Amino acid sequence: MISTAIINVTSYTGLELLRLLAQHPQLKVTSVTARSLAGKTLVDVFPQLQALAATTAIDPTMVIAEEPAQTDLAFVCLPHAAAAEAVVRLLERGTKVVDLSADFRLHDVAVYEEWYKHTHPAPALLESAVFGLCERYRERIAGASLVASPGCHSTTAILALLPAFARDIVEPDVIVDSKTGISGAGRGLTLGTHFAEANEDMSPYSVGGHRHMPEIKQELLAAARDGGHALSDIRLTFLPHLVPMTRGILATCYATLAPGAVEKSLSSEALVELYREYYAGEPFVHVVDQPPHTKWAYGSNHCFIYPTLDARTGRLIVMSCTDNLVKGAVGQAIQNANCMLGWPESLGLAGAGVNP
């Protein structure tokens, strides 16, 4: 068993890690931390964890500490900046790290500082950190000490658009309309996530620019470049919306077909085939032949993608669904850890979602 720390366990992602790691045959949680609730036990904070006692390797009476014990692996579930500081200390001790924050996702420190509005706490680590999307970087993740798991909106949109950019079938001008459940905002209460405000409500946010935009651009440009079609930039409109669900992301992406694809009279059937061929063998990405529902992914690490052509405009439309806390965060983090440790990516993650 690989000893594993969760930093900070009082987060939604920390709690979701406990749920998923309870089913993992090789990762044993031996250290959990929190700033506000240090000294309490897991079960003091989350009474529902009593249910884990008999059947799993997670001890619900484990005491939450301020500082992590020495472990082989750590999942960092802290807000950006605080995460980078924790990551530096963990790497110094020889711990392998999967960071769920945004601190090491962007390769360009100037872009990070522009979007996150503070000086990067550890820019020297950006070069060795690997963007944690196994569908693109599994070979590099396998040798990494630090993996930066991408955000929930970004994962859902990037998976939707990777084949289109890698195969050069769209113009570099894309609209991503993304709907998210409220758990994406974390456990801390704010006015916008208050039940009376968010229930039976739907609202766009970050209209002037959301910080997942540079992640999406970075990865689509890299996919185009690796596919042999160097682009200097992508004109991206990314607009997130808060919808009254607890979990789930639905990203609907729109793009104009590139002249080459129009000349070849790309059909919807050929488009689906192109996507299926791109994701062939992927355990968690499923190209489906009807519009997906967020409920299909609820509680699971699966992503469902439906690419189609709008017959009236010829425009490409791609719909993509994930669970923001699983493929959009914790499940992806475990998939990355499995890859770092040389195990099958789906170890402990094979389950389907909760339906209906």
Ligand SMILES: NC(=O)C1=CN([C@@H]2O[C@H](COP(=O)(O)OP(=O)(O)OC[C@H]3O[C@@H](n4cnc5c(N)ncnc54)[C@H](OP(=O)(O)O)[C@@H]3O)[C@@H](O)[C@H]2O)C=CC1
């Ligand atoms: N929620 C989601 O769907 C996703 C989240 N992420 C990322 O994962 C990370 C965790 O997110 P999430 O679980 O939503 O977070 P939460 O808001 O639920 O929890 C944040 C945690 O960080 C601690 N904390 C808050 N501020 C500080 C600070 N300044 N210094 C140290 N600890 C602090 C809190 O601990 P305490 O109780 O001790 O105050 C709490 O445990 C974030 O970086 C987030 O961006 C990534 C993808 C999706």
Ligand SMILES: CC(=O)N[C@@H](CCC(=O)OP(=O)(O)O)C(=O)O
């Ligand atoms: C509903 C909501 O607020 N969602 C968050 C996304 C959470 C996420 O993926 O965050 P990181 O990139 O910080 O890891 C947001 O839009 O900022």
